[in-house]
Amino acid sequence: MFPTNLALALGGGAARGAFHLGVLEFCEKNSIEIQAYSGSSIGSIISVAHASGVCAKEQLRIFASKELRRALKFNYFRNGLLKIDHTSKIIDELIPIKNLEDLPKPVYINAYDIKEKKLHYFNSGDSITLCMASSALVPIFKPIKYKNMYLIDGGLFDNVPIKPLQNKGYEIFAVDLFPKRTQHTTKKVNPLKLLKKKVFKELYENHSHSLANTNYYLGSTHIRNFSLFTFKELEECFNLGFKEAQNHFLGIL
Secondary structure (H helix, E strand, O other): OOOOOEEEEEOOOHHHHHHHHHHHHHHHHOOOOEEEEEEOOHHHHHHHHHHOOOOHHHHHHHHHOHHHHHHEEEOOOOOOOEEEOOOOHHHHHHOOOOEHHHOOOOEEEEEEEOOOOEEEEEOOOEHHHHHHHHOOOOOOOOOEEEOOEEEEEHHHOOOOOOHHHOOOOOEEEEEOOOOOOOOOOOOOOOHHHHHHHHHHHHHHHOOOOOOOOOOEEEOOHHHHHOOOOOOOOHHHHHHHHHHHHHHHOOOOO
16 A cells, blocks of 8 residues: 655756656656655745646646746856746746745755755745745756845755655655666767766765655656756656656556
8 A cells, every 4th residue: 555644855957857857747647645845956846836736747748838948048147047037927836825835745855055055944035035946956057046145056956855855754755866777878969968967976976865765766867868957858758767667666556
């Protein structure tokens, strides 16, 4: 029988977040209720959206939409390569509940304050701003000013944030979009793609989080076949997440 006190820890990984959505679709199809969420970067956005009542397939539609791509704009290297128009209507559709403390389930978002050199796990405050802060990977995005802090992507320091879920009676299910490398392959890429890939992969893969206290861990090696930056593979990545979750929990349900 599947646990009734399941909490999800969703790691960062840009467009690979569609894998998270496939896992959530599996949970929805099997009436598995998530009691709490913790996320970094794309994992924070998906966590807040799902806790707000935006189902996995609706999130997939939003992430694949032209409206979202229009909200993501080139910043001409002014304090970051890209910027997000967080006032866009599509962002409101994705994150309809404006404060974390108003969500029906606990959600924790991590972000790092470069001013105090401190990693924070937020469970209250402005939902959209904190999601943007948790996703602010320098130099691709500029730091987000929030209150007296300058926040950047928390995934650089704890990419699968299980810490805020521990010692609360949950069974923790961690989903990692950067599973341990089994082999290294190289291929030709343009300089901008190489920079973005280097920033994401090297920094995220060098994080030192411990997954020893999780009850379930899902980190498919097949996820490495998916780009971090293209919207063209979202459906396929979503299907992989569903399939891997199904295989992982075969025999439990």
